[in-house]
Amino acid sequence: MAQRIRVSAPHGEDYDIVIERGILADAERLVNEFGLGGTVAIITSETILDLYARPLAQSLPNAKVFAMADGEQHKNLATFTMLQRQLAEHRCDRKTTVVALGGGVVGDTAGFVAATYMRGVRLVQVPTTLLSMVDSSVGGKVAVDIPEGKNLVGAFKQPAAVLIDPTVLATLPPVEYRCGMAEALKHGLLADVTLLEPRLHAPDQIEAFLERAIRVKVDVVEQDPFEQGLRQTLNLGHTFGHALEQVSQYAWKHGEAVAVGLVAAARLSSRLNLLDEQTATQIEDLLAETGLPTHFHQYEPEALWQAMHTDKKWQSGHSRFILLEGMNRAVVHEDIPKEEVIAVLASMRRDE
Numbered sequence: 001m002a003q004r005i006r007v008s009a010p011h012g013e014d015y016d017i018v019i020e021r022g023i024l025a026d027a028e029r030l031v032n033e034f035g036l037g038g039t040v041a042i043i044t045s046e047t048i049l050d051l052y053a054r055p056l057a058q059s060l061p062n063a064k065v066f067a068m069a070d071g072e073q074h075k076n077l078a079t080f081t082m083l084q085r086q087l088a089e090h091r092c093d094r095k096t097t098v099v100a101l102g103g104g105v106v107g108d109t110a111g112f113v114a115a116t117y118m119r120g121v122r123l124v125q126v127p128t129t130l131l132s133m134v135d136s137s138v139g140g141k142v143a144v145d146i147p148e149g150k151n152l153v154g155a156f157k158q159p160a161a162v163l164i165d166p167t168v169l170a171t172l173p174p175v176e177y178r179c180g181m182a183e184a185l186k187h188g189l190l191a192d193v194t195l196l197e198p199r200l201h202a203p204d205q206i207e208a209f210l211e212r213a214i215r216v217k218v219d220v221v222e223q224d225p226f227e228q229g230l231r232q233t234l235n236l237g238h239t240f241g242h243a244l245e246q247v248s249q250y251a252w253k254h255g256e257a258v259a260v261g262l263v264a265a266a267r268l269s270s271r272l273n274l275l276d277e278q279t280a281t282q283i284e285d286l287l288a289e290t291g292l293p294t295h296f297h298q299y300e301p302e303a304l305w306q307a308m309h310t311d312k313k314w315q316s317g318h319s320r321f322i323l324l325e326g327m328n329r330a331v332v333h334e335d336i337p338k339e340e341v342i343a344v345l346a347s348m349r350r351d352e
């Protein structure tokens with residue numbers, strides 16, 4: 001069943017998230033309901049070009065396609081500049097709508113282009129990965145990376161609409177699907193335990209599953225649109241996750257690192273007597289059943305600790321973790337002793 005979520009955003013920039021099978025093929029509605037009848041610049045990636053971008057462009061009266069290379073390494077200022085210049089060359093004006101069609105890499109890059117081209121043009125997000133559907137397309141954060149760090153140059157840019165066609169998930173590689181599941185399950189741990197129930201993971205339940213997973217993020221960003229406090233809880237599992245990504249030199253995929261991070265957060269919470277051991281084990285089992293990793297080989301706990309220590313979010317060297325004080329009760333804790341963290345990491349290291 002089709003779903004629609006209204007998001008209230010600052011300055012009256014409210015928008016709808018529409019979850020509906022086949023919505024991308026319904027040109028009439030795209031034109032009449034979502035304003036894609038004028039000049040449209042579809043920004044996409046090479047993988048999505050033939051799969052979805054060209055067919056979409058052909059169905060709209062006045063759409064052009066601009067493709068960036070795939071991969072996080074291309075979410076950068078060079079790609080941003082290239083796209084801005086291509087829009088200018090093709091005489092896109094203030095009335096142009098940018099459609100960001102792809103995963104989070106495309107959404108973040110194209111979103112930042114839309115936020116800045118001619119001081120900002122209309123943006124419609126069309127996420128095509130599970131991760132971008134439940135996470136990156138919602139909340140208005142757009143950015144590119146610079147060598148000094150990820151997402152360091154960006155803006156808040158609310159979309160005019162987010163259009164989610166779950167049928168595109170059919171072509172998504174399984175590993176990318178699992179990565180999206182890690183973030184969706186994180187939302188389940190944060191605020192909606194029904195997301196953790198296997199019955200909602202069945203393919204015919206995808207619209208309901210997406211709706212619930214997205215609603216968790218919507219609730220948080222509505223309360224904290226500019227990330228001043230509450231939005232931090234969305235980083236559950238991410239302190240450990242980022243450390244793992246970093247020490248592996250990004251050989252680990254973000255979603256998989258987050259899965260291990262969720263296990264670490266659960267184990268640390270239980271070790272500090274905030275969460276009962278049984279719930280921590282349940283969380284671990286659930287991630288494993290989803291095909292996500294729950295431990296790591298090779299890396300030294302000390303090296304992971306050092307990687308966390310350089311995290312920008314750890315103000316003046318004080319450790320900061322999002323921990324669980326029960327299901328759906330995430331709380332920020334500071335100054336957790338290093339020994340506790342090391343002990344948890346050591347318990348999660350397996351010999352090959």
Ligand SMILES: NC(=O)c1ccc[n+]([C@@H]2O[C@H](COP(=O)([O-])OP(=O)(O)OC[C@H]3O[C@@H](n4cnc5c(N)ncnc54)[C@H](O)[C@@H]3O)[C@@H](O)[C@H]2O)c1
Pocket residue numbers: 045047048070071072075102103104105106108128129130131132135136137138139140141142143151168169170171172173176179
């Ligand atoms: N703005 C935010 O709030 C926010 C939140 C979370 C993550 N992010 C960002 O999102 C990015 C990660 O996004 P991602 O996980 O979607 O990765 P991604 O955009 O790199 O996509 C993963 C891969 O899947 C391919 N793909 C996408 N859709 C497909 C489909 N339907 N069929 C076949 N292949 C498909 C892509 O071409 C790519 O190779 C990171 O850059 C991260 O920083 C942003």
Ligand SMILES: [Zn+2]
Pocket residue numbers: 183238254258
């Ligand atoms: Zn994440």
